[in-house]
Amino acid sequence: MGNDGSVCSNPVAARQFLENNRIFIHSPKRQRHDSRPGAANCRRVCEVIQASRIATQGTGRTLTFSYSLNGASISQTKTVTARKFVYATNNSPSNTCALAYGTNRTYVYTIYTHPDGQPVSPDEGLDGTAATETLSPALTCGQNTGDGELNASGQFSDHLSSVCSSTPLTCSDPTTQALSVAGFTVRTNALVWSSTGVAYTRNGPTQREFPLLCASPSWPSFQRLAKPRPSGRHPRGSLLR
Amino acid sequence: MVAHYDLANLSLADGVSELSRNPDVPLHLGFEEVLRERFGTPRDRSVRFSLHLENRKILDILDALCAADPRYGWSVDGSTINVFTKARAQDKTDLLNFWIRQIRLIGVPDPDQALTPLTKLFPQTQIGYMELGGRNAYSEPWTVTFNNLTVRQFANRIAGHMGARTAWIWQGGKDGRAFSFIRGGYHAQ
Numbered sequence A: 001m002g003n004d005g006s007v008c009s010n011p012v013a014a015r016q017f018l019e020n021n022r023i024f025i026h027s028p029k030r031q032r033h034d035s036r037p038g039a040a041n042c043r044r045v046c047e048v049i050q051a052s053r054i055a056t057q058g059t060g061r062t063l064t065f066s067y068s069l070n071g072a073s074i075s076q077t078k079t080v081t082a083r084k085f086v087y088a089t090n091n092s093p094s095n096t097c098a099l100a101y102g103t104n105r106t107y108v109y110t111i112y113t114h115p116d117g118q119p120v121s122p123d124e125g126l127d128g129t130a131a132t133e134t135l136s137p138a139l140t141c142g143q144n145t146g147d148g149e150l151n152a153s154g155q156f157s158d159h160l161s162s163v164c165s166s167t168p169l170t171c172s173d174p175t176t177q178a179l180s181v182a183g184f185t186v187r188t189n190a191l192v193w194s195s196t197g198v199a200y201t202r203n204g205p206t207q208r209e210f211p212l213l214c215a216s217p218s219w220p221s222f223q224r225l226a227k228p229r230p231s232g233r234h235p236r237g238s239l240l241r
Numbered sequence B: 001m002v003a004h005y006d007l008a009n010l011s012l013a014d015g016v017s018e019l020s021r022n023p024d025v026p027l028h029l030g031f032e033e034v035l036r037e038r039f040g041t042p043r044d045r046s047v048r049f050s051l052h053l054e055n056r057k058i059l060d061i062l063d064a065l066c067a068a069d070p071r072y073g074w075s076v077d078g079s080t081i082n083v084f085t086k087a088r089a090q091d092k093t094d095l096l097n098f099w100i101r102q103i104r105l106i107g108v109p110d111p112d113q114a115l116t117p118l119t120k121l122f123p124q125t126q127i128g129y130m131e132l133g134g135r136n137a138y139s140e141p142w143t144v145t146f147n148n149l150t151v152r153q154f155a156n157r158i159a160g161h162m163g164a165r166t167a168w169i170w171q172g173g174k175d176g177r178a179f180s181f182i183r184g185g186y187h188a189q
Helices: A011-020 A042-048 A211-215 B012-020 B058-068 B111-121 B151-160
Strands: A050-057 A060-069 A072-081 A084-090 A104-114 A130-136 A144-146 A155-161 A173-181 A184-194 A197-202 A238-240 B002-010 B028-032 B049-056 B072-077 B080-085 B099-108 B142-150 B166-173 B176-183
Touching: A084 A173, A084 A184, A104 A184, A104 A197, A155 A197, B002 B012, B002 B058, B012 B028, B012 B058, B028 B151, B049 B058, B058 B072, B058 B080, B072 B151, B080 B151, B099 B111, B099 B151, B111 B151, B111 B176, B142 B151, B151 B166, B151 B176
Parallel strands: A155 A238, B028 B080, B028 B166
Antiparallel strands: A050 A060, A060 A072, A084 A104, A104 A155, A130 A173, A144 A238, A173 A184, A184 A197, B002 B049, B072 B080, B099 B142, B166 B176
């Protein structure tokens, strides 16, 4: 379910779209001069634009949008290909902790999707998509955690750190970190806070777990997924201490 | 002058962070928390109060904050306001009161790395830092020498060099303490 952003974000487009479909709607500016029945502002138009039905065939999705206003209604379909965030690769950042003990690294994750097996690219407009983390068991040494979002390059970063100290640290805290994009878990890591800092171990999933699916000839040709609408902005992910 | 300053059932730490975020009053702040039992234990918020002040000077607000939580006092060092716990203010065993005869920074990129020469002056003392917020790098590597000042004043200098509005926090527990240097304002957590 979702909004047709190309219509909702542009009052002129909303008016043109609906006029083309024989529902006469005008932008607020013109509404003052328009006494025709059915005239309403675009905010109200966007409230009624929702995908009312989703049909599935393979990776294809046919979305049916139903529009209605003052008793008049119309439907439009839009076909997209479903993609799923499945795994992530990361860089190998150096430890910028300047003292003898501790960790201060910023990992940058590139997200790959199924079934195409390709990384999310900058031109897909996925920036702002929620990237979240869960930690199990919960941390006990006063670390700060936070969620993030995909940036303009379709990547997200995770700042992993402990106190940087001139003496050994006293925290001991093993946990498993699960990183998700739009609710899909793309990576789990084992993290262990110890006297020397934070140890980081990748636990997958990795590309090796998806080669057959990605190469399957039964998948239809790839199309871009419709741009999701992020629900809000999130602070950049971070782990402190 | 601060037009409106409101705190509702919050702690002094919250009140200081509120001041740090006021864009109309660019401040250099140094805040020393009451140390906890352990680093990981929750921040002390046992003393909570409400304040509603209008058209007050920063100094008036600091007076009101410290009157509401008398464990704290404040002082001015150059362009920096220090808010500290009175119990540690004169404690000669406290790192922040250690005396530095001379310290030389050579091309340090940020206040975090300015602590490395400090650890060499006091090798038996735990010194640490913890990132809080965004980048705190200097506009360019900084080379400078300071003579005859306390570690508290040294923290004021290396934080103040970040820009027009800066803060440093000294926090932690008996098992470890850390500075955090912040450009701009911050949120107490």
